Amino acid sequence: MRYVVIEDEAAIRRFLRASLPPEEAEIFEAENGKDGLRLVAQKNPDIVLLDLGLPDIDGLEVLRRMREWSDKPVIVLSARGREQDKVAALDGGADDYLTKPFSFGELTARVRVALRRSLRTAPPTVPTLETGGLKIDFEARQVFVNGQEIRLTPLEYKVLAFLARHAGKVITHKQLLAEVWGPAYEDSTHTLRVHMGAIRQKLEPEPARPRYIRTETGVGYRFLLEEGV
């Protein structure tokens, strides 16, 4: 996690450095608004801690300018405790407001809240798997063969998705049945075979000689990553 701290009092900066464990936190510090804005732009932090009483530009102005091009979470730390100061900062785009003196625990908890939220806003990866002519878009729940969409029933999709998520590894019948049908169906191998037949019919060019899902006789099935023979 990367922090930018914009704060002119060295004591507070020291306090923050001490509060945030260095193995988790990379901290960049600025003593005035101008340097602070530059740091935010350069370092692309996950969160910004901003003092209002800065020597050059007022903290509110720093916030205003930052909000023109960034929506990184900002927590304001200020000695000003009047209601109108809080309202101005919060309406000016701050995500939270802490009045000095504040406690270490509350600060870190509020930092966690802000980080938790910004993580939720930005979904991590786009999970999509592609091998040979087969493409599986897990997010959209869609499967393509050579660019053509293939429609799968709920069970077919679940089976294929589970195999693909464990691509390269052998998945036993029991594992598949327990995962897709539920633990009570571990012995319904016949049902599984029928569904596998339907899946291959739909996505294998030659269902009799499968390229994507190999049957491991006596054990289970394996999703092939590189096109095997």
Added chain:
Amino acid sequence: MRYVVIEDEAAIRRFLRASLPPEEAEIFEAENGKDGLRLVAQKNPDIVLLDLGLPDIDGLEVLRRMREWSDKPVIVLSARGREQDKVAALDGGADDYLTKPFSFGELTARVRVALRRSLRTAPPTVPTLETGGLKIDFEARQVFVNGQEIRLTPLEYKVLAFLARHAGKVITHKQLLAEVWGPAYEDSTHTLRVHMGAIRQKLEPEPARPRYIRTETGVGYRFLLEEGV
């Protein structure tokens, strides 16, 4: 904007009612945790104000249970001012924490912050979406088919808009019901089907062979970006 207030002191509830202008705020009140949870599920509010000292369940427990199925913003209002109380609530899923007595201005400012943020969390706002002969103007809340405006009821529009904002992806019945009707209605699939029928009747040229919204049997619905078959 819809508020749910979970607070046993009548004085505070009165204060909140007075603080939030009725023309902008629809307020639902509960005096204990049990009713509060039910209200959140039923009314599908934009924000929840939660007291920690409730007569039946502890506020922290209410928060914990709510977070199992909802990520609506929650602002905790509490007489407990100790650091450990704040940390527990914030780490328990609260979005903000205000110690009583709090000022009217700070409360409303923090509410605005939470609302601003949850709006931003919502899928990227595309002012208008167009595919085939269908055009959806999200800002004006208007829908056109081949240039002709289609009148949709509030629920119909919400369903269509949610699907369209996640165009291409499968939306499960539960997701759709939780989002449009509220978490308490996750199992009213039948109602959803009837509304879907009405929507298709209005905007599909051939309602029996839909071009814009495909049903994914056993899973949910999908808004089609390119015109399917």
Added chain:
DNA sequence: GAGAATCTTGACGAAATCCTGATATGGGGC
């Protein structure tokens, strides 16, 4: 308070999906 619009609920036929049994295939061991 009447009328319209909207929403929910129930009933029933249609469609899709799923399971089961019967039968075919294919490879290894003898």
Added chain:
DNA sequence: GCCCCATATCAGGATTTCGTCAAGATTCTC
């Protein structure tokens, strides 16, 4: 070649899921 086992395929019928219609209930509007 022949048998045996695991697997694959096919076909039917059961079950689940969907769509539609229509009748009440509720809310909104005038």
